[in-house]
Amino acid sequence: MAAGVASCGGSVAALLKLHAIFPCRASTVPASSLRRPDAAAVPGPQPSRLAPASLPSRPRRPRAASALRPPDAASGGFIAMFLYPELEWDFRLPWVKSINVSGHKYSLVYAGIGWCIWRNKEDLPEELIFHINYLGVDQPTFTLNFSKGSSQVIAQYYQLIRHGFEGYRNIMENCHENAMVLKEGLEKTGRFNIVSKDEGVPLVAFSLKDRSRHDEFEISDMLRRFGWIVPAYTMPPDAQHVTVLCIVIREEFSRTLAERLVLDIEKVMYQLDALPSKLMSPMLLAKTAAKRTELKTQRSVTDAWRKFVLANKTNGVC
Structure with a gap:
């Protein structure tokens, strides 16, 4: 062909x-409108x-041939x-x-x-x-x-000839296997929910089960101390409350690196558990504010009585 x-x-x-060349504009449209035969969508990289x-x-054949x-x-x-x-x-x-x-x-x-x-x-x-x-x-x-x-074109030509179909298949299978090793290691910690699927691009997206003390952004920041750059980000509109860490497996990411990354993530979690929480729930903040108000009131009353006693105190002998 x-x-x-x-x-x-x-x-x-x-x-x-x-x-x-392509006059277009970004807009949000309801899914029902995509049923029209003249509707077209240009997706981004996600x-x-x-x-x-x-x-x-x-896949279903479109109405317009x-x-x-x-x-x-x-x-x-x-x-x-x-x-x-x-x-x-x-x-x-x-x-x-x-x-x-x-x-x-x-x-x-x-x-x-x-x-x-x-x-x-x-x-x-x-x-x-x-x-x-x-x-x-x-x-x-x-x-x-x-x-x-045109160096990239030459490099691509070389890679296609060098690996061939079998070579690329072996590389992709290896990437998928290493992604599963990483996923299973994270699941064994008991600290994360895996939100990605096993099929598709070899990646592992995961989030914390318990976010009451720390969040995914703190994990991403502390992993840099171990030499890992793992992005943390919130999901698109209508799911902004969900934050994930995402690791995309590349050719050079070996099984050994996957196991090492899991160990480093466990170290980060251990260090975070030893630190005071940066996250406080609204209820906890309200309780803390109420306690501070009570203490302030008690101190004010105590100071007032102390001043009253000192003002009426005599130096004479009873």
Whole structure:
């Protein structure tokens, strides 16, 4: 199957920011409106972390046969094809016309490259093609490289040839196994809830079971002392009350590192338990304020009586 390929500096999401090419705006729409055949949504990078288990094995055909369905496979593209080959999300579906993937994620190349593949030349919109003739002849191009170096393209070419299909599959399977080692280690501590799924991108997202004394941000901050940078963040709107720590497993993250990270997290929890709590519930704050008010009142009464006694005290002998 002939396919057009475009490489760009950075994720293909950068291409979506070129409003001159793709006039668009961000907005919140009800899910019911997406049933219309002319409705389209451009997801950000977060959907690339969705687990394949959350997707149907055979997606429903859109009402409009000509409707474009460009999967954003930034991270999951190089995982689904190796770990979940039975999942139909790519060109096996007739309404998928293009797929984009980030080379600097699980394609195992350093940052700065992304890929967009079209099913056929006819599916590539003409308005995306630049015609350059400064070398004397017309040269159509649809890349976003411009004058940027092509070292990432060469690196990606080398990785594809070196690893091949079997090599990439072994790497992705190893990443998934190490993610399970980390997950099981965190579960054994009894301190965390695992909020991520086992399928999908090899990552572990977890939160504290008991947040009455400390929170996830304190854990993230103290892990830096052990050389770990683990992000902690709140969830999107309608779930802002949920805070998670997220660890994405990369190729070089070994089983030994996973076990060491669990030990360091246990050390952090031990140190936090020995510290005074930075978190106080509203009820506890109210009780503390009430106690302070009572003490202040008692001291005021005591001071008043002391002044009264001293003012009426005589130096004579009774």
